[in-house]
Amino acid sequence: MTSAIQAEGLAKQFGETKALTSVDLQVPAGTVLGLLGPNGAGKTTAVRILTTLLRPDAGRAVVMGHDVAKDPERVREIIGLTGQYAAVDEHLTGTENLIFLARLLGFSRARSRAVAADLLERFGLSDAADRSAKTYSGGMRRRLDLAACLVADPKVIFLDEPTTGLDPNARDQLWEIIRDQVRRGSTVLLTTQYLEEADQLADDIVVIDHGSVVAQGTPQTLKREFGRPTLEVRPVHHEQLDRVADVVADVAGERTVEGRAVKTRVHDATVLPAVVRRLDEAGIEVAELSVREPSLDEVFKQLTVTGAEV
């Protein structure tokens, strides 16, 4: 397996603030890595180091075999970057924006036109090609921005929060474009605050918080490893809630009363028969009883709140 991106011990400090402490990343060629974390976790700093915009204080990063600190020029020839803000010139039309970048990269006039037309077509922007970008919706701007980063046909693409602020429809469109790009053989590193996005797009997820990695693995592994299923019991008679809670605590070791139900995290579903039996013995009528698999969102919250302990 060849790594498209490999980083070891990346660290970066801004004044007193430690943006990254020691981050290792590895992205096999042709796959998508989701770099997941709350605001200020260090996601953007990591992307900026990997795209040669920042030099790391410590550690080393290699993109397609080229060291980002020692040979940034070579790295820039291979990568495409889409930052957090749609970096398009809003006074120019969609076509002009793309032609501008193509010309900047040394393409001939004819080839620049062809590349621009092709990308606009692919991204569903052909109808708006000759309108200035300031008339575009948020989703269209993001798509144009992504198209701009693909002008040079980069092998490795960095997307920093590509869908933040988009409505679900526009977000779905952008996801489809990213999937399509991966099918074409690109390697993608995307940062996101949304688990759903990582779950939808990423082959692997790295969760970072306060500048260091708190968990990593496939979406499934993360759910299995860090998320415990939730047992929820709702008695028919509200007054029996306390007795239900006692029973649950006895079996599962924890009790939390939320509204009209008792909820607790359990290790696995095997506690279920015991809970049912004990409730039956106690003569408590149950309206609802369930064991629910964790959502990635719960895993994420758990990881980034108690990050240090995990």
Next chain:
Amino acid sequence: MTAVAETTSTPPGTTTRRQRGPVATLRQSATVAWRQLVQIKHSPEQLVEVGIQPVIFVFLFAFVLSGQMDGDRHTYLQFVVPGLIVQSAVLVTARTAIAMNGDVTSGLFDRFRSLPISRTAPLIGRIVADYVMLVWSVVLLLAFGMLLSFRIETSWTRLLPMFLLLLVFSFCLSWAAVYAGLLASNPENVQALAFGLMLPLTFLSSVFVRTDTMPGWLQAVVNLNPVSMLADAIRGLLVSGPIAAPVTKTLIASLVLLAIFAPLALRAYHRER
């Protein structure tokens, strides 16, 4: 994992040529300048915006202020039009600073910096495009001035060296503007900074009045102002008075500005944000 091994071969599919060297820099600068100028096609009001200011100033000085000056309106116009040309140059560099900051805050500069292109092309391209705007505003200023009795007393051919001198001066001063634009955190700050510097720069100079009307200590300051040197040089070239001395002083002052601000601007450009 053994995949960290560095490869030296160009990965397949890398189609872009290597973009290095002075020729590539020039070509990329021209592309960036094209980007600025093609904007005019979409918002032609930019031309009015840049053009209206000198016209208003000529009007203001010809009709509102010239009465207080000695001599008649024509005499003052002969003095102040060359000064207003210099003021236009200073105004256009303020535009440079503001636009530069816009590119930084919008993330466009991050994209430039992540591309395999010359580091200076985005800066030079912007400066070149703004010079084109300056030429446009000076042409309007001269035309309107002539409508109100301004005359080139030397020779029309002197316009060429005048524009060349203006090019050198504004190219060098632009680096200060670029520096301010890269340094400030938002466009409002740049605006405040640019105008805060521009007013003293133009008023403490020979742009609007003869320096021998000022107190001696102030004259010393004003005569050191590069803006005064350029105003005197343009007066010499278009109207009357010495040419060689103010032109030489302007060129030296321009080089000093360049030597100070170009490295600062480049450093700010590479600075980590």
